[in-house]
Amino acid sequence: MAARRSCSCLVKQSESAIGADGELALEVCEEGVELLEALEAPPVVISVAGMYRTGKSFFLNRLGGGRPELGVGSTTEPHTRGIWIWHVPAAAAAAPPLILMDTEGLASSDRDESYDAKIFSLALLLSSYVVLNVVGVIDDATIERLHVVTQVATSIIVSERDGGSVSEHFPPLVVLVRDFALRPTKDGAPLGDNEYLEEALRDREDRRRPRRNQTRKTLRTVFPSRACCTLVRPVSDEDALRRAANLSDDELRPEFVEKLARLKAAILEGCGEENVAPRADIKRVLGHACGGATLAALTRKHVDAINSGAAPSIAGAWEAASRDVCARAVEAAEDAYAPDLPADGTLPAHAERPLNRTADVDALHRDAVLRAVAVFEARAVAPARNEARDRLDRRLAARAESLAADVVARSVAACVDDDPAPVPALDDPEEAGFVEATTDFLERRISRLESIARGPRRDAFLKRARFDAERAAVATCASRVSRLHAARRTAERERREAAIDAASERTRAAEERANWQATRADNAEAAARAATDELRAARRELLDEAAEIDSLRERAASLARERLAVGAAAHALGRLVAAVEAADARDADARRHAAELGELAFRVKDETRRSLLDEADHQQQQQPKEFFAPLGKLWAVGRDKVASVAEHSMSSTLLVLNVAACLSGFLFGYDTGVVSGAVEDVQKTLRLSTHATETAVAATPFGACVFSLVAAPLNALIGRRSTLLIAALSYTLGAVLVGSAWNLSSLVAGRTGLGVGVGLGSMTVPIFIAEVAPADRRGRMVTLYDMNIVFGQVVAGVVNGAALYANRGAWRFTMGAAALPAIIQGGLLLGLPESPRWLLHAGRRDAAIDALKRVRVSGDRAVVPGAVASELAAIELLVSKEREARRAEMIDSKFFFSWHNNPWAAVARTPARRRALAVGVAIMVVQALSGINAIMYYGASIARQVGLKRKQAVWTAAVFDVAQLCGVIASIARMDSDGRRTLALRSTSGVCVALFAMAACSPPSAIKTSIGVLLACIFYLFLFGSGLSGVAWTLNSEIHPLVTRSHAQSLAVSTNWACNFAISYFFLSVSTTAGPAVAFSAFLAASLAGLLWLFCFLPETKGVSLEHLELRFERPLSKHAALPMVTPLADEGGGGGIPAAPCKPHHPLHLDDHDDDDHHHHHQYQGESKRGDVPRHHQRRNSDENFVEVELV
Structure with a gap:
């Protein structure tokens, strides 16, 4: 085969074919196509266009290295016909191929403007860099001659469907002014090459020639990337000019060679001291790199379109x-x-x-x-x-x-047996080696067959051959077997007779053992009768003692007044303080003793609280503080000795932990807010219907609903910190997938991934914060999570507003930017401790002590002796009680199909837990059905429905976010002072008023009603954030016991997300078809019902430690609204406290519970006697200390 030329004609005018315009058509040359298809990488295509006989081919030869590959003429007749291409070898191995494209000159004597337009349009469409060759100066005549260039540029379209701007698809333009001998100036000031070009393209005030200004405007518009370079005449002598193509650089003018070298370096390498021209890049079409074969195919399509008379379409030709x-x-x-098989029909070895x-x-x-x-x-x-x-x-x-x-x-x-030899027959089958000879024969035969067999039929063939050989061997061995059979029968008969004799001997021995055992049984029966008589006598004695004990208990119950309980509790607390202060110096026995004393004090305080709660219903007006004043003083003294956490300081670890956990709230809010402003761009970019948009928006609540249930076993199994790490990973992957979504499926998948992170985080973060925060700050710190939700919404609103000034694709950045805070959150969590309560529950006491020290001690303070141990003792007591309850209830996380073993069933097993679960689920339902997520997800859409423009709607949604943030900030300061119940009732009432105003002002019939809807929305969001937003999360992090906290909060959070999923899935359709008033009215009805429920049943939990909140739910929910709040005098990190509720002086210590609906359930400290339920406690005198302590049994 002949070597392929490096320079070939690509397009030329046909000699006979006629195009749609009646002129000779263009045709593609196969030599040029073969040159392009031989390229292995996408090339850089540089084309030169301009008036004929202006030195275009000479310039390309110099640009390609100086060799005269492209023909250069020395007469007035055009030399280059059509379009020629020259493949210049790359200077470096990694450099892309370089294609130099030489075009036939414009305005030649034998060509018309139509032909010039065809050639120039092909140069524009096929090249990645265009050089426009001009001689002399850029004057009005030059602009007039370039009118054909503007006609071509404006006739090219991007797509036949939607058009589009062609400027972003055109290559950079360099105007090369040849034989330039003047000095460019303006008003006497010198101009650079690029300034000279811009001055030439500036519009002139010449009404007589408007086409020239139109040409200038078109050149500025379609070639935004443009530059100018001026070159002097290459030689001074006319004879040398005609031979310039064959002259070396030494024979040319130095200034020409130097300027041309700088231009070449700028175009091909992108370097140079001056910005002479932009760098040439590989050919791309619609963002796709265009290889040699693709460029050849594009050439054919564009030539076919030009011959048919159609406007060249970039997208159509590319497809x-x-x-x-x-x-x-x-x-x-x-x-x-081409599978690797031998050509002779066999299989390989x-x-x-x-x-x-x-x-x-x-x-x-x-x-x-x-x-x-x-x-x-x-x-x-x-x-x-x-x-x-x-x-x-x-x-x-x-x-x-x-x-x-x-x-x-x-x-x-x-698989063919070409030598089926039979088994060799032996003269005497009894001779030695018979079996070995037969086996050896079989092995040799099978080995031979294995060496010749090939392919998939090999196993079946070998199995059949092995079966045939073994059958022949068996037949040969049959005679030997028959001879030996008789001898074997004789030997078997002898063995059986010997076995019968041995069995007879064993039978006789067994009979003797049976007689001996019968004698022992008789003796044992007599001893058992005697023991029974003794047990009956002992039982009668025990019954007498039990009667005496019952009488003593009745007497103790009448004498155990409040003063005895106060003294016992105070003395037990003093013993606890002494044990804690000496904990570091004593051994394990001393620590166990301190834990027992702590348990004693905890029980006494619990029973005292229970009696006071019973008394508070009918004795609210009698001396509320007199009785407990001595006890409060004793408790304050113990508190000052035990802990330093009453000082108002927060450890750096607790601060960082709170920040890392609250980043989940920020991501939750950012995702909620960014959807509102980006949903319209997403709809247009991915061409989604209303139903598809609702599906994509609702994917996040759906994922959160499902994975808030999964979060419960995850929290119980791997802990709070590890669950948040998984949530951060889901946030990251979901944000990346949403930012790069290419269709509805990928968008829904990414939104579902975000929902996974939201579900895990929204369920885990409140629990995590509540378990590590001090009780006096727990409400504010959990509310910070809610504030971060709203802060994320505000940031999303600002980002959406800023994205309005970018192109339509900016939504990918705004929605994908959620990956950054998720990565930061994961990095912070890796250096933080786990929840101390969960560590103790998992049996990791040392790790719990380290974690508690890190979250309770500031960096500039040493650990106060006994402070951590005191709080740890209270937590250990609660954990031990919960473990006992778990064992008593037989709760096992591995059982999901049994009511008694299922951890989900344990959530509602006792009345107190059912009441706590009802409160947690109900407050979440009230929060969700108030419509908050509909307004946050579709805030911009609501603003559009009331008549605002898109930018106004997006910034209005940002104002909505700021309003809610202001409400949340206001609630932080009041959460632990006004209380959860007060904030919830106040916030829900205001939400009902705002929803009524929103429904009344919709649909808008005038601008006033439109403003009314927007103001009502702002009022609604401020009131929602001031209470209902944070109370729901705070309550659910407090009211459930640790043994069921993960599963109970998981059910509550999942219910919230299920309601949000339904609202976000149907709100847009309902508001579009039936109008916003219908949706707002539905939210109003749900909020009114929720307000009534909250008023009747919502309890108050402010200031009560987690270890005491279970006692509040021993009562029916209907009594919580009127129940006075019980506040501990001192509560350190969730530890115990002394109640300050009103009580009657000298009231007896009652340990039983008189709930109206649960009177048939006995308290865990009650016993039973013949006279009914009485408190089970003993009075005992300690031998070491002269004090009386109440021991609860």
Whole structure:
């Protein structure tokens, strides 16, 4: 084959074919196509256009290295006809190929403007860099001659469907002014080359020639990336000018050579001291790199479009070229599919590839497919790549079936026994070595067959051959077996007789053992009768003692007055303080003793609280503080000795932990807020319907609903910190997937991933914060989580507003930016401790002590002796009680199909837990059904429905977020002072008023009603944030016991997200079809019902430690609204406290509970006697200390 030329004609005028315009058509030259298809990488295509006989070919020769590859004429007749291309070898191995494109000059004597337009349009469409050659100066005459350039540029379209701006698809333009001998100035000031070009393209005030200004404007518009370079005349002598193509650099003018070198470096390498021109890049079409084969196909499509008289379409030509290239890629891939099989019809040897299994044939097919796919992937281009790949896969699947059939046929031909020798017969089967000889024969025969068999039929063939050989061997051995059989029967008979004799001996021995055991049984029966008589006597004595004990208990109950309880509690607390202060110096026995004393004090305080709660219903007006004043003083003294956490300081670890946990709230809020402003751009970019938009928006609440249930076993199994790490990873992956979404499925998948992180975080963060925060700050710190939700919404609103000034694709950045705070959160969590309460529950006491020290002690303070141990003792007491309860209830997280073992069933097993669960679920339902997520997700859409423009709507949604943030900030300061119940009732009442105003003002019939809806929305969000927003999360983090806290809060959070999912899924359709008034009225009805429920049943929990909140739910919910709040005098990190509720002086210490609906349930400290339920406690005198302590049994 002859060597391919590096310079060939690509497009020329046909000699006979006529185009749609009646002129001679253009045709593509195969030599030029072959040159392009030989390129292995996408090339850089630099074209030169301009008036004829202006030195374009000379410039390209110099740009390509100085060799005169492109012809240069020395007469007035045009030399270059059509379009020629020159493949210049790359200077570096990694550099892309360089294609220099020389075009026929414009305005020649034998060509018209129509032909010039065709040639120039092809140069624009096929090149990645355009050089416009001009001689002399850029004056009005030059602008007039460039009118054909502007006609071509404005006739090209991007897409036949939606048009579009062609300027972003045109290559950079460099205006090369040749033979330039003047000095460019303006008003006497010198101008640079680029300034000279911009001055020449500036509009002139000349009404007589408006077309020139139009030409200037078009050049500025369609070529935003442009530059100018001036070159002097290459030589001074006229004779030398005619021979300039063959002159060396030394023979040319130095200033010409130097300026041309700088221009070449700027174009090809992007370097140079001055910004002479932009750097040339590889050819791209619609953002896709264009290889040589694709460029050749594009040339054919553009030439066909020009010949047909249609306007050149960039997108249409690219799609057609993609189909052609992909079709050729499929053919090349099929040719590359060549399984590695011998040509003679046999199968390869065992050492190479035996192909004995179907998997071996599949591997052979996969190797061939990999070669074919590699060829296809190297040549195919989008958008027809996927369709062509499917077609290739179908053809390769058919080739796989053919390959399997061929291998089976070859295997059948190879599996033939060409020497079926029989088993050798032996003269005497009794002789030694008979079995060895037969076995050796079989092994040799099978080995020979294994060496010749090949392919998938090999195993079946060898199995059959082995069966035939063994059958022959068995027949040969039959005679020997028959002779030996008689001897074996005789030996068997003798063995049986010996066994019978041995069995008779064993029977006699067994009878003797049985008689001996019968004698022992009689003796044991007599002893048992005697023991029974003794037990009966002992039982009678015990019954007498029990009667005496019952009488003593009744007497103790009448004497155990409040003063005795106060003294016992105070003395027990003093013992606890002494034990804690000496904890570091004492051994393990001393610590256990301190824990027992702590448990004693805790029980006494619990029973005292229980009696006071009973008394508070009918004794609210009698001396509320007199009785407990001595006890309060004693408690304050113990508190000052035990802990330093009453000082108002927060450890750095607790601060960082709170920040890391609250980043979940920020991400939650950012996702909620960013959807409001980006939903319209997402709809337009991905062409989504209203239902599809609702599906994408509701994917996050759906994922949160499901994974808030999954969060409960995760929290119990791996802890709070590890669950938040998983949530951060889900946030990151979901944000990346949403930011790069290409269709509805990928968008829904990314939104679901965000929902996974939201569900895990919204369930885990309140629990995590509540378990590490001090009780006096718990409400504010949990509310900070809610504030971060709203802060994230505010940030999302500002980002949405800023994105309005970018292009439509900015929503990918705004929605994908959530990955950054998620990564920061994961990094912070890696350096933080786990919840001390969870660590103790998991049996990791040392780790719990370290974690408690880190979250309770500031960096500039040392650990106060006994402070951590005191709080740890209270937590350990609660954990031990919960473990006992878990064992008593047989709760096991592994059982999900049994009511008694299921941890979900344990959530509602006792009345107190059912009441706490009802409160947690109800407050979440009230919060969700108030419509908050509908307004946050579709705030911009609501603003659009009331008549605002898009930018106004997005910034209005940002104002909504700021209003809610102000409300949340206001609630932080009042959460622990006004209380949860007061904030919830106040906030819900205001929400009802705002919803009524929103429903009354919708649909808007005038601008006043539109303003009314927006003001009502702002009022609604401020009131929602001032109470209902944070109270729901705070309550659910407090009211559930640790043993069921994860599962109970998981149910509450999942209910909240289920309601949010339903609202976000249907709100847009309802508000679009029936109007916003219907949706707001539904929210109003739900909020009114919720307000009534909250007023009747919502309890107050402010200032009560987690360890005492369970006692509040021992009462029916109907009594909580009127119940006075019980506040501990001192509560450190969730520890115990002394109640300050009103009580009657000298009231007896009652340990039983007189709930109206639970009177049939006995308290865990009650016992039973013949006279009914009485408090079970003993009075005992300690031998070491002269004090009386109450021991609860």
